[in-house]
Amino acid sequence: MTHTIVWTILILAGLGLLLSLALFWIARKFKVEEDPRIDEIEKVMPGANCGGCGFAGCRAFADAAVKAPNLDNNYCPVGGNDVMKKVAAILGYEVKEKAPMVAVVRCNGTCEARPRTSVYDGDSSCRIKASLYSGDTACPFGCLGCGDCAAACQFGALTMDPATGLPVVDQEKCTACGACVKACPKGVMELRAKGPRNMRVYVSCINKDKGAVARKACLSACIGCGKCQKVCAQDAITVENNLAYIDFSKCKLCKKCVAECPTGAIHAVNFPVLPPKKTADAPAAEKKEDNNA
């Protein structure tokens, strides 16, 4: 009895020793030389594996960054400039600072502004809805409201607002990885510069129909009237296919266009609320303040 136990222990221990020596030798012999900097970079990465940089995950990004001659084409939008500085320090490269970006919803067709014209009872997915028809409102361009973007967001930055039927971006959580932009079948989501002190002005509509048609479908649609273009001193606004677009690299945040827009399609967010002036038209300008978008 005792013999059996002793022999078993001895044989197994001997086997273990032998195999571990074999594994040690194999690991030495077939070792894959990997740049140690890949591990270092991976450690400083956010670790979200979101794919926002265009690579399959953080390690794939690190691998590509080590192999690349410079960091011009490799940028982690989630980590932003802080992480990229650390990556550049490891690699000894220069890093071009990029303005932090944020996702914006380019549709303000709320339930009141954009009445439903049909009832959709299919599966709750924007992609399926878009493949079946133009959506349950008369606007064939705008948000479908099934929340594919919110489902695609890994950072919990997007939620669907049941009151408006539109997604709401939490700008603190949004990392501008671009997953929502890819998920939206209508192209409603856009990545824009966060702007100084998070202030930004954008056209919250992508309706390319003629003014009358767009207005009929949605009260707050961009009708392509061009008033904003005329009032803009920076040449930042272009009107193409009955739709205005503000170039955020040129916009100086003067908000003239916001006051000029007849439908309220231009949104200005995170501007400080000015003390009310005594003139009558002051409240109208403040109404456009929208801290959610």
Add this chain to the structure above:
Amino acid sequence: MRKITFGIGGVHPDDAKISRGCAIEILPLPETVYVSMAQHLGAPANPVVAVGDSVKVGQVIAEPAGFISAFVHSPVSGTVKSIAPRKDMMGNNVMHVEIAVEGDEWAEGIDLSSTLVKEIPSDRAAILDRIKACGIVGLGGATFPTHVKLNPGPDAHPECLIVNGAECEPYLTSDFRIMVERPAEIVVGAAIMKKVLGDCRCVIGIEENKPEAISSISKAVAELGYEGIEVVKLKKKYPQGGEKQLIDAVMKRQVASGGLPISVGAVVQNVATALAVYEAVQKNKPLISNVLTVTGDCLPADRQHNYLYRIGIPLSYIAQYAGGVPKDAAKLVSGGPMMGRSIVNLDATTVKGSSSILYLSQKATKRHAPESCIRCGRCADACPMGLEPFHLYRLAKAGDMEQLEANSVQDCISCGCCQYSCPGFLPLLDNINIAKGKVLGIIKARK
């Protein structure tokens, strides 16, 4: 006459052919028609008329914009009012040519008499040219340009032309009515296509629930005396009219995954296409009209209609002419209830492939809230392509493209049998369709 059908899957929805007894009526012309530039599969046609031009019936107003594309002809005579985007049936913007109707003046060279021309031209290339010039597309639903399908290339060996008179979708009776009312023209059209394909065998397949059509077509085949045309009776089963199902039923051959019907020597054309081919080749009449059924379960029996409509007439005009939209209609569908599309914009116009306006009640169309899959396997039993819809559905939800391709999602014909048979009301086809589109995109990108 023996009855045949396809091998696997299929469902048996109530055929509900309420409008089968209604003879085809000619729809009068409205004041304005809107002719869509995207009436066929493939690239939308390019308009060749300008605003202010006066056009005649049958005059070319748009030219094909690619290999898979088709001519579009003016369905009316009048003046071009505008060329602008307009919302189609599903609410998406499509380029339309708006024509104000003035009289009914036909372009020269079109034979408007009703005499039957039996003699088939001998020049194969000339026939194909005529079919192309007349803008004929497949009228079974897919609107694939017919001249492309009838010209499968020098390496192909067509053995059998199958003329599809199955009309397996519930409610629709437009094909049935033309088979009853114009059988001789259909048979001549079939003989023309048979000639183009190099005098192969020709089978006209009709489902057993249309005995009048079987007898009228059989009579026409016997009277006209073309060689090698036979009529077969098909069992009533959906989707009998699917191309691959019909080939299986008639020829007992299965098209391989990713293959075209011509790979097993088959070419399938609809009966309405045969009629259009007859009119194009023998009468030089372009495809400017088609037959459409106005029916539905909430429409009284005396208000059902089959109309011969000119392409471009707004659906709202047809609905108005047929007595307005019934109050209890919950859903309007164009095409059959199984594969058709719901109409969200009644101001949209009819196109070459429009086959119906269905008024369906809340009871007939209500979708129940989806429950969970109980692994009963009914969807797999019903799938005529031998797929496993429950599995594809799960993969589609997870977005696993590799596994979807490995499980042949690209073979799905979108017939809807799985969703129809699911006791848990799962949106199977909705999700599979999206996955199919993505996988087809991946396969195309790989080539």
